[in-house]
Amino acid sequence: MVLVKSLAGVRVLPKPVFAEQSDNYILSPEQIKFYEDNGFLVIKELIDFTSLYSYKQRFLQICKGIVPAGNVRVVKEPTLVAQNLKPEEYINKIQELLYDDVFIQYGEHPRLLSVLSQFIGDDITAVNSMFINKPPGSSRHPPHQDLFYFPFRPAEKIIGAWTAVDHVNVENGCLYAVPGSHKAEILYQHAGKKDALKMYHGVDEEAIAPLDQRVQLEMSPGDTVFLHPYLLHGSGPNVSKNYRKAITFHFANSTCEYIDLHGTVQEHLAKEVEAQAAKMGLGELSYIDVWRFKSKQVKGVRSNL
Known part of the structure; x- marks a missing residue:
């Protein structure tokens, strides 16, 4: 068994299972049950070092202007930008990676797709993508649910994959999760x-995601955590002197359908994004249009997304 420290003490998690060096990775019944019970699952060393190195180098190439950013969107830490640092020291993350020749290799990685197929089926659309740098001094990501951002359903056909590129720990702002919080199937405000x-929205922490219910997910390079869209999770600030690089995509079964967000807790987010798109000169795009542009088929047949 593995002991995982949290602010509540020590919790016991199943023994980590190391991925085999093959394109197929078959989940054990224990792993599937752990995901169903807790809303997340960590697989050790799922992604190989060569792939991790290529993602990191691509990020640095974009930072240094060696390759054009293209459609990749750069997100900066305002407090760090003001300190006249070099780009790697103030860029928090880059996103919209699905049409970058290097980053898309993560979304099409055969071992990753093998696991995804066992969770959400064989027809898979990548719907969101980020390479997170999290330099020293960068801020936290409040506890949230990924489903809050997604205008499609059903939830059980959506999943997030988050892979550590660097060693991640509490000091440099690792992920934390509230085990079992997905079971309520409630999308919170x-x-x-x-x-x-x-755009780093969060829930009412004291009422919904208190500190003593969180489990810290410290991970090594290549370790990958799969996240249920209802799961409450977040990350702390980076108070170390090191970067905390990771790559994360979200995926949905291609038969998922877009829903009307009018009158839901997501309505104000949709209006916020639509207003931002208009300011960027993209015209009157709907929130659903934005997600259609963001998505890319990575396995099987595309239908609704």
């Missing part, structure tokens, strides 16, 4: 937080 970047 989210709002912006003063100590987080724009």
Whole structure:
């Protein structure tokens, strides 16, 4: 068994299972049950070092202007930008990676797709993509649910994959999760937080995701955690002197369908994104249009997304 420290003490998690060096990775009954019970699952060393190195180098190439960013969107830490640092020291993350020749290799990695197929089926659309740098001094990501951002359903056909590129620990802002919080199947109200970047929305922490219910997910390079879209999770600030690089995509079964967000807790987010798109000169795009542009088929047949 593995002991995982949390602010509540020590919790016991199943023994980590190391991925075999083959394109197929078959989940054990224990792993499937752990995901169903807790809403997340960590697989050790799922992604190989060569792939991790290529993702990191691509990020640095974009930082240094060696390759054009293209459609990749760069998100900066305002407090760090003001310190006249070099780009790697103030870029928090880059996103919209699905049409980058290097980053898309993560979303099409055969071992990753093998696991995804066992969770959500063989027809898979990548719907969101980020390479997170999290330099020293960068802010936290408040507890949230990924489903809050997604205008499609059903939830059980959506999953997130988050792979450590560097060693991640509590000091440099590793992920944390609230085990079992997905079981309520409640999408909570989210709002912006003063100590987080724009669009890093979060729930009412004291009532819904208190500190003593969180489990810290310290991970090594190549370790990959799969996240249920209802799961409450987040990450702490980076108070170390090291970067905390990771790559994360979200995936949905291609038969998922877009839903009307009018009158839901997601409505204000949709309006916020639509207003931002208009300011960027993209015209009157709907929130659903934005997600259609963001998505890319990575396995099987595309239908609704």
